[in-house]
Amino acid sequence: MFRDSMHGCKITEEPALCDWVVLRIHEKKVGEPLRVAVLETIPEDTKLQTQWNDLVLQLDDPQVFYTYEWSLAVKRAYGTSLNPLLFLAYDEADVLCGLVSLAVDDKQHQVTFLCATTGDYCDFLALTDRKSQFVSAVLESLRDRGIVDITLTNLPADSTTVAAFEEHSAKNGYYWFTRTAYICAQVVLERIERRSSDGKPLLPGRKMVRRSLSAMSGESPVRLDHAYNWDSVATFFPEFVRAHIERFTATGRISNLARPERQRFLTELAKLLGDSGWLALTRMMSGDRVLAWNYGFHFEGTWFWYQPTFDTQMERYSPGFCLLSKLIEQAAEDPALRIVDLGLGDEEYKERFANQNRRTLYVTLRRSLRRHLKEVLRYRATEAIKISPQLERSARKAWSGLRALADKNKT
Numbered sequence: 001m002f003r004d005s006m007h008g009c010k011i012t013e014e015p016a017l018c019d020w021v022v023l024r025i026h027e028k029k030v031g032e033p034l035r036v037a038v039l040e041t042i043p044e045d046t047k048l049q050t051q052w053n054d055l056v057l058q059l060d061d062p063q064v065f066y067t068y069e070w071s072l073a074v075k076r077a078y079g080t081s082l083n084p085l086l087f088l089a090y091d092e093a094d095v096l097c098g099l100v101s102l103a104v105d106d107k108q109h110q111v112t113f114l115c116a117t118t119g120d121y122c123d124f125l126a127l128t129d130r131k132s133q134f135v136s137a138v139l140e141s142l143r144d145r146g147i148v149d150i151t152l153t154n155l156p157a158d159s160t161t162v163a164a165f166e167e168h169s170a171k172n173g174y175y176w177f178t179r180t181a182y183i184c185a186q187v188v189l190e191r192i193e194r195r196s197s198d199g200k201p202l203l204p205g206r207k208m209v210r211r212s213l214s215a216m217s218g219e220s221p222v223r224l225d226h227a228y229n230w231d232s233v234a235t236f237f238p239e240f241v242r243a244h245i246e247r248f249t250a251t252g253r254i255s256n257l258a259r260p261e262r263q264r265f266l267t268e269l270a271k272l273l274g275d276s277g278w279l280a281l282t283r284m285m286s287g288d289r290v291l292a293w294n295y296g297f298h299f300e301g302t303w304f305w306y307q308p309t310f311d312t313q314m315e316r317y318s319p320g321f322c323l324l325s326k327l328i329e330q331a332a333e334d335p336a337l338r339i340v341d342l343g344l345g346d347e348e349y350k351e352r353f354a355n356q357n358r359r360t361l362y363v364t365l366r367r368s369l370r371r372h373l374k375e376v377l378r379y380r381a382t383e384a385i386k387i388s389p390q391l392e393r394s395a396r397k398a399w400s401g402l403r404a405l406a407d408k409n410k411t
Contacts, residue, residue: 033091034089034091034098035090036088036137036141037087037090038085038087038088039085039088041075041084042086042101048068049068052067053069053276055125056125059125060128061158063120063121063300064304065118065119065122067273069272069275069276069278070118070272071086071114073269074114074118076265077261077264077265078261081261082114084103085111086102087099087100087134087138089126097130098125098126098131098134100124101114102114109148111142111149111150112152113152116153120154120304120306120343120344120360121154121156122152122155123156123161124138124161124164128160132163132164132167134164135165135168136168136171139168139365142172143173143174148367149367150174150364151362151363152365153181153360153362153363154181154344154360154361155362156358156360157180157360157361165363165365169365174365175366175368175372176363176366177363177372177375178363179361180359180362181360182360183357183358184343184357184358185351185353185354185357186342186354186357187340187342187354187355188356189328189331189332189337189338189339191355204352205325205352212317212318212321216314216317216319216322221286222284222322222326225282226281227279227280227281228280230270230275237266237267237270240281240293240295241257243309243310243312244293244307246312247309247312250315266295266307278298279298280296280298284319284322284323284326289311291311291314291322291323292308292309292310292311292319292322292323293308294308295307298337301336301337301338302337302338302341303337303340305324305327305343321349324349324353339356341358342354
């Protein structure tokens, strides 16, 4: 045992943590004692896995993106480019009551959510009566580390973390700002209108879907095939990757699956979630031919539409739309499911199915008032320009003039 000369806090190393990369463990005295362990890795530890997921399942809003498996898959796939910073909070009975997976830049000045580029939702996880205390402890620790910029994407707007930031940001020397990041479309299954004759769901584009399925079926009827573990997924995963890359290439874009790290992430995620029973990779097939895929999940009553793709040769039949329609139809017949979450992105086809939306936030906390004000003013100006077409035209004209002047000065 020794003392942190900067904070006067006791530092201990617990036997259970000996194999972890431990930075420090603080004793916090805010209300009931709260002990916060800060680690520079996501430990491959079954005890932590159990504690972590037990906490997630106690939350008001459990998400597959919050699980131990998700953070571990990110660490395994992106370990060379991301530096994890994991905060674990324990109560007086030594029960895990709060955690957040963050990532810090190489200069140790900026922090983001570890799962920011992979998870549809990211958050500080804590029981309701501990959330404010936990957020305060993490912000204090980040401040003491010299973190000057905190950027948190995809934080649910209805999370209690938002109120905790509002309460504790200024106390810890941060100026905080929030704006809308995404509007996530969702399908609440009990709200779907059903036919009076047989109770079947009434979904948009029914006639088009029937015609398309008939055209794609050939001699074999179209069916959904689900894989729930890596052994099943492994046999056709390369085909899924190839189809995703080809679909994007056909429209002049680059698929994120063209990157080896993304492929490894989905591979590791399938292995880990398959072991936990949360993987659901769906193929829409006719005979042996795959028409469309969805790399998704079943978790706590929600079916996630996460990474879909389709055979580009079938594009004229809208195979992606047809797959989603059949997936929602099947989900509506499963009493264990409540929601089909269509995830990030405002694609028009999602809005056709959605009967509920969930907003996520882009949150920044800055130590510099100048940087904070610059960010706020830039955002306000951008929003004002969007509202006024005349302002937008003027801004574009001014920008074009500045670029022409810059080009002239180069010559």
